[in-house]
Amino acid sequence: MEANARAERGYGGNLPAWALGLIPLALIAAAIAAFALLGGPGLGDRTGPPVEEVSVERTVLHPGEIELTLRNDGPDPVEVAQVAVNDAYAPFAAEGGREIGRLGSTTLRIDYPWIEGEAYEIFVLTSAGGTVEASIPVAAETPENDAGFFGLMALLGIYVGVIPVGLGMLWLPFLRRLGSSWVGALIAFTVGLLAFLAIDAGLEGLEIAAAAPAAFGGTGLVFVGGLAAYLVLAGIDSHLSRRSREARGGAAAAGYLALLVAIGIGLHNLGEGLAIGSAYASGALALGAFLVVGFAIHNTTEGLAIVAPLRDGARPTPARLLGLGLIAGAPAILGAWIGASAYDPSLAALLFGVGVGAIARVIVQIAPAMRDSDGRYLYPSSVAGILAGIAALYLTGLLVSV
């Protein structure tokens, strides 16, 4: 009996629980300190030459000057020795110092008479003779981050996010005239749209992450962002759906689904705005009527996705529709601001992942609404709807990727 009692209480005697929690932490800290003080006993000297991994985080062009922000992504410090632009050494100043510690960064201001419209290849020569390469496909002056620029980005966000989504929502009256047999197909159409967006955003996020410093997670950030967004939305959903069921019963379900779709698309548009803003800031984006029209048509389909669940139930108020449109479209403005002023590939990859996770959660959420009377998800008209949704985004996507 005595032995059993001791076993139940376990190790640790009479120590309080907090102390038991703290002891391992203290031991870990002591072990790390001892290991560091003794210089890693038993490991010997490192083998091989130092590893230099440096990524170019940002390229900014001012008249007569090219600015590169470098991030040391490797395990060893890296010292910048010289810089050459298009195979010519050029004078430069290192704002954060020439030596970059692990995960540290520095900004090189290179004195070079670049010419608008030309392409530049830059190599940074390290003290160990390694090279870090950066390319500028089309040189153009980087816009200053002043009020006018933020205004322009806001306008851009409104053009590509808010207005098209709003226009797409104008299909609501048309949808409400359609017979009830169309419900499943419409929801399926939305699912198809969302699936395409998720794939598109996922691929784009992975592409960006490939260029981001591996030390901050690289491509893993897309998955982390996606998983986090999915889980957070699932948590919010379980909280909200209980409340809305209690409050108004099933009638509010349609409006709730629309809200979910709007949130998912909004998170997606945050990533899209980020991409557009950073492309504009880096000079890779020419803003033209053609581009804006392309995005408008492309994103109009997103508006359709939001209103599809509203086919049934009470007629939504204009204010409510406006709110849904802003939730879905306005994040493009925020994204454009972030992308143009503080673009960071790691952040962008994370945000694209968030967009994917959000959309995945929305698909899971609205998919039940497309079931037919037998409870099947996939039947001829739902399959046709999904394919039509994918085709709609694919075809309108061609307008913005010529």
Add this chain to the structure above:
Amino acid sequence: MDDQPKKGISRRRLLGGAALAAPAVAGLTALSRGGDTAVAETAATNGHGHAGHSEFPHASFAAGRRVDHARNGFNPTEILRDFDHGRSRRLASGRVLREWEIVAHDREIEVAPGVRYEAWTYNGRVPGPTLRAREGELLRIRFVNASEHPHTMHFHGIHPSPMDGMPGIGENRGGGQVEPGESFDYEFEAAPFGLHLYHCHVAPLAAHISRGLYGAFVIDPRRGRAEADELVMVMNGFDTNFDLSNEVYAVNTVGFHYVDEPIQVDRDSPVRIYLVNALEFDPLNSFHIHGNFFHYFPTGTALEPSEFTDTVVQGQAQRGILELKFPYDGDYMFHAHVSEFAELGWSGFFRVGDPSRLSAATAATMYCDLPWGKGSPA
């Protein structure tokens, strides 16, 4: 557009049009900003705009930093006039025997300010010592390999095969490939007269040569050459990241060295340049001089020049002798007329006489406002 890995936004593909529209705008940009340097003015009249004002007189390394020649153990300015005649004595037969000892070492050198390179060297320097003999002398070069890698000394000249420094040939006489810790005496007659070179011939060849195992080998004609200020220039380059192309180009190893320290020569007195191309990875190199012409003696094997020119091109291991006089005081650039090499380090200046003695009128026409002139610390 496709090779833009750092930004990765697929939608910018649509914007290929940006490249087409931009040049039209560029000219306006430049004119409106009014570049005030000579470079910008020239560019604007040519219809190419510079996007603004720049302090970019010519390619150069970052300011405020020099190569540590003491730590390198050699200085390109000293290499210019450093001829190694070895030890000589007259044999009973009446011929002169000339002897050197050359030791191969692995050694880290600085090839551009702040850029270190794990070089393989003859006698601790790159290029190796300039060996100088007279036609018909007997030469004995004791080669000691203190490097961690096998090496040889392969001389360009006329000699029997065991003395060729070629792995697989002459091992039965202790020659061929010389392993670390071993040594070998190369013995042959100095022939033909001219300007030659020596280098390691162990495979992989490009790697062994580009690491720094080469040097100039001068054989004077029996009657000698006319008195002159003699300079050795070994054109070379360094593939610091081992991607089989050079990051730094130079004459006598240190990029832009003779921009920082112009080569001082006298006005109206003969100058003779022993020019050797030891560059690897690039098939051609060249030498061009500003404001002057020279007589060119390919390989130095004839006493009559083949050409009077201001630019010569040399393939790998080609070499020749240049003879010239500078009629005017001032700073005169010399550089590879492969412009890429020039801007990656292979540029320098001759400083003739005392540029401060120039009359104001002369200076105005040949010195002041030219962009290159700004680079010289007057």
